[in-house]
Amino acid sequence: MPTPRWRAVVFDLDGTLIDTIPLILASHQHATRTVLGTALPDELLLSGIGRPLLHQMRIFDEGRAQELFDTYRSWNHANTERMLRGFEGVDDLLTRLDRADIRVGVVTSKSRDAVDLAFAIVPPPVTFDTVVTFDDTDRHKPEPEPILLALERMGVGPDRAAYVGDAPWDIQAARAAGCAAVAVTWGAATADRLREEEPDALAETASALAALLLGED
Secondary structure (H helix, E strand, O other), X not given: OOOOOOXXXXXXXXXXXXXXXXXXXXXXXXXXXXXXXXXXXXXXXXXXXXXXXXXXXXXXXXXXXXXXXXXXXXXXXXXXXXXXXXXXXXXXXXXXXXHOOOEEEEEOOXXXXXXXXXXXXXXXXXXXXXXXXXXXXXXXXXXXXXXHHHHHHHOOOHHHEEEEEOOHHHHHHHHHHOOEEEEEOOOOOOHHHHHHOOOOEEEOOHHHHHHHHOOOX
C-alpha cells in the first residue's frame, strides 16, 4: 500500500478548496468602481488574493482602504450564494485523505464569518481538525503564524506536514513555517508564477494532488 508523505495536510481556502475567484474579482470590481470611480486592471485586483482583505485594499488606495473594504464585504456577502462554487475532485480528495487517517486543516486569510458563510453554501465532506482564520492570529500569510497555529492545534510538527495553496503567499508561508509547500494551479496564480516560488510540488488537478499527498504518484 502507498504510504502518505505527510501526517497532516493544511489547505488554503480561496482558490484551493473552493472556487471563489470569480466572486472575489467581481467584488473587487464593484468596490473599486463604487469607491474610486474607476476600473482597475484585473491582474492587479487578483494579485493580492490570499492576503488579508484590508491589505489588498491598501494597495488599491491607502487613504480609502477601509471604505473599499466595507463596500467589498457588503457586495461579496450578498452575492456569495449566487457565485460560490466547489472545485471538481476536491470533495473526493478530502474524503480520501480522511480515510487515510491524515489530519486535515484549513488556514485562510478570510474572516471567520466569511468562512462560515462559504461552508454553509459549499459544505465540506469532512470535519476539519482545525480552521484558522484571519481572526485567530495577529500576523498573516506570508508570515508563518497561521500555519504554525494550525499545526499546534493538530499536534503535528512542521516536518511532518504540508501546506497546499494557490498563491505565492501560500508557498512563502509554508516555507517560513518549515513545512512542505505544495502549489495548485486551479486558483488565482498561474503555474509559471507559482513555479517562481519553487514549491516542493505542483499539482494541476485534484486527482494529481491526491496521488501526491497519498504517496501514489
